[in-house]
Amino acid sequence: MRLDAGLMGRLAADEALWRDFNDICDCGGRLSGTQSEKRAFALLRERVRAASPANSGRSIPVPYNGWQAKSATLKLPGGTFAPCHPLVRTIATPSSGLTAEVIDLGRGTPDEFEAHKAEIAERIVLVRHELMFAAGTIHRRRKYDMARAHGAVGFLIGGPLAGHVVAGSSGRDSGEGIPALGISPETAAKLARRSTGFPSVTITVETAEGPAETETLVYDYPGQTDEWVVLSAHVDGHDLAESAMDNGTGLAAVLAVARALSPEVAKWRRGLRVMFFSVEEWALTGSAQYVKALGEAERAKIALNVNLDSVAGSPNLAALTSGFAGVEPFLLGVAEANGQSLRTVRPLMTNSDHANFATGGIPAIRLVAGFDDPNAHLRVVLTPADTRDKVAQSELRQATLLTAALVAAACNADPDEAARWRA
Template sequence: MRLDPKLAARIAGDVGLWQDFNDICDCGGRLAGTQSERRAFALLRERVQAASPANSGRSIPVTYNGWTAKKAVLRLHDGSEAACHPLVRTIATGKEGLTAEVIDLGRGTPEEFATHADEIAGRIVLVRHELMFAAGTIHRRRKYDMARERGAVGFLIAGPLPGNVVAGSSGRDGGHGIPALGIAPETAARLARTAHGWPTATLLIETVETAAETESLVYDYPGRSDDWVVLSAHVDGHDLAESAMDNGSGLAAVLSVVRALSPEVANFRRGLRVMFFSVEEWALTGSAQYVAALGEIDRAKIALNINLDSVAGSPDIAALTSGYASVEPFLLMVAAQNGHSLRTVRPLMINSDHANFALSGIPAIRLVAGFDDPTANLRVVLTPADTRDKVAQSELRQAALLTAALVAAACNAGPSEAAAWRAH
């Protein structure tokens, strides 16, 4: 299970890894439907083609409900305006905006929503954005849904970083929703209830919604059988910054693995399928469509999905194993034999493209850096601070080396071992 030393040396000395990462960041935040996203896809095509000239890959069209924010304003009760950012696919307000009282539910747990159930209807709910890479995290989309279901007329979520608003998706795909904005923690402090009563705020949001299309890129490198290991990463991000950790780091690591392993896969037991998804930030849409289109036979041929999402920004990497307990000994053994420290986290976390594979019965993991570490740079993901300076070259190299070792071992694992991975 140890990666061939020549392949490990190839990745360790891969000058293209850091160049790819910076070039991906140069594309911008890569919000789905923008020129930034399209530049990133063009770059990925170019780099994969350079690594394996004979493999032109294929593009799978992905249709989705497109959305663009034209204007977002948050006006506080004293008439001042505060910085804000519209959550992806928020609905628009009327031209005059939406004015209502604000109820601060703190973290926004189910218990807090239940306790204040009689006070939510007709008000704007304010909650806090949490470290996404942690056990027990309550995702923003769940908080949004709880607010909407209890009759809130608007939604505000405060980010963790002083002086910075927060981005993210509302999770709405179409139809009913409530206006939703990300704000800075200082703004949330100004919206606290006082002896004078509930504060008020005005949300003014203008959007355009239309049918849109993006793509998933697929590159197949056949092995000795018609079974596959899928290595995936998502292309899209947000327009607040460079989306460097999330997920420029994963894209760059995948490209390095392709350069190192693609010439060797023909000798592997299983083939390697490399996939670049988009609209991941929009409720995992690209991978959801891909998995839904797979027939039963094609699903059975995928032994494992290894999904890279935010794999740098901390030297500590975890594997989210999606409830597939039998995968964990394999992962830990490969990591140990290749000199890597790896933590495994078992509960299914629906926070990246691996979740769609796992929910369809395909063993799937997500590699992520900084899990459960509130001091790691990953804490600023989805803020304007998700920039390339948060990533160390050593972290990126480590992620690529670990990924290559896991991919090679999974491609060569025996049939009985791979069959066991499917057990929950």
């Protein structure tokens, strides 16, 4: 299960890894539906073509409900305005805005919603952003859904980084919803509940919505059988910064692994399918459509999905194994054989594209850096600080080497080993 020394050497010396990462960051934040996203897709095509001229790949159309924020304001008690950022797919307010009292629910746990259920209706719920890469994290979309279910008329989420707002998706697809904004921790502190009651604010949001289309890029490198190992990463990000950690790191690592392994795959048991998804930040839309379209026979041919999302920003790597206990000994064995440390986290976490493969019955992992580490740079994902300076070359190369080892071992695993992954 040790990566071939020649492959390891090529990956260790691959200067294109860092070049690709920086070029991806140069594309901008890659918000779905923007020119930044299109530039990133064009770059990926060019880099794969340079490494594999004979593999033109294929593009799968991904229709989705397009959305664009035109403006947003948050007027505080006393008439001052605070910085804010509309969450993806938030609904618009009337042109005159939405004025309501704010109820601060802290983290926004189910217990907090339950304890205050009699006070939430017709108010704007305020919650806090949490480290996404941690056990027990309550995702922002779940908090938004709980706010709606309890009759809230608006939603605010306080970010983790002093002086900066936070981005993210509301989780809404289309239709009904409530206005949703990301704010700074300082603004959240100003809106905490006082002895005098609930502070009142005015939210204004202007948006545009309509049918849109992006794509999923697929590059197949066949093996000796009709089975596949899928290596994936998402292209899209947010417009506050470069979306460098999330997910410029994953994209660059996938390009490097494909560049190194593709000439070898024809000799291996399973083929390698490289996939670049988009609208991941919009409720995992691209991968959801792909998995839903697969027939049972096609699903059975995918032995494993290795999904790279935010794989640098910390030297500590974890594999989220999505409830597939049988895959954990394989992952740990490959990591150990290649001199790497890896933590496995078993519960299914629906925080990246691996989740759609897992819920479709396909063994799937997400490789992520900085899991359960509140001091890792990953804490500033979804803020303007998600920039390339948070990523060390050594971290990105470490994640790339481990990914290559996992993919090569998965492509060559015997049928009995692969069958255990589905346990």
